[in-house]
Amino acid sequence: MADKEPQQPEVLPIVLVHRLPSFKIPSDSSFRDQLRSQFHMLDPHESPEPYDSFLARHAPFIRVLMTIGYSPISAEFLERLPVLELIVATSAGLNHIDLPACWSRGIVVTNVSLAFxxxxxxxxxxxxxxxxxxxxxxxxxxxxxxxxxxxxxxx
Incomplete structure (x- = not known):
């Protein structure tokens, strides 16, 4: 009987959480638990590492960015994420995101707010x-x- 080849454990997609430091996600949040069950969530504000070095270290792997609240996303910020493909906004609007910069790079921007x-x-x-x-x-x-x-x- 042939042995099955060992399978590599499932690697969860990496998602950068972009939020203002003052906006806290409750640790007992079902929202957080659901996301963490399906994605590897990177939140720079939960790391002891300084924000800029955290971002620089992870930037080559970040293809998805989730914004919480109205954390600004400028063209300069987008330049720091060279392989970014998708921005998911949890806010009611997108006016805090530099949409022309996203479009010029082919970054898809979507909104999943429950506000309305x-x-x-x-x-x-x-x-x-x-x-x-x-x-x-x-x-x-x-x-x-x-x-x-x-x-x-x-x-």
Whole structure:
């Protein structure tokens, strides 16, 4: 019986956490636990090493950057990450990220904020009711004075 070749242990993708030092992620956070189960999270603010040397040491391996809050990402900062391919923002907007610099380097920028999740779901339910009950269509019908002519929307 042939022995199976030993398999290399799974290597988790490296993700740099970019945040302001004042923004703390609770150590008992399920958000943190979920991320750490799927990624090797590098947070310079959790290291005793100075920020600049930490970044310089890890920069050649960082392909994904996760921003938490409104930590600025400038073109100068991006130059320090030569193989960066993806920025994931957890904030509601992207105005703290130099988007033209990202685009010129082919870096994909995405947003995963839950800030508007409830509003979006409310809007989706409202639109669904509108489509099912034909509210907008009936409104256009009445405003167009078509009721006496076509009689599509009886009372």
């Amino acid at each position: 999740a409830e509003d979006v779901s409310d809007c989706a339910v409202g639109l669904l009711i509108d489509v099912l009950r034909r509210i907008s269509a009936a409104d256009r019908f009445v405003r167009g004075r078509l009721w006496p002519v076509k009689e599509n929307y009886p009372l």
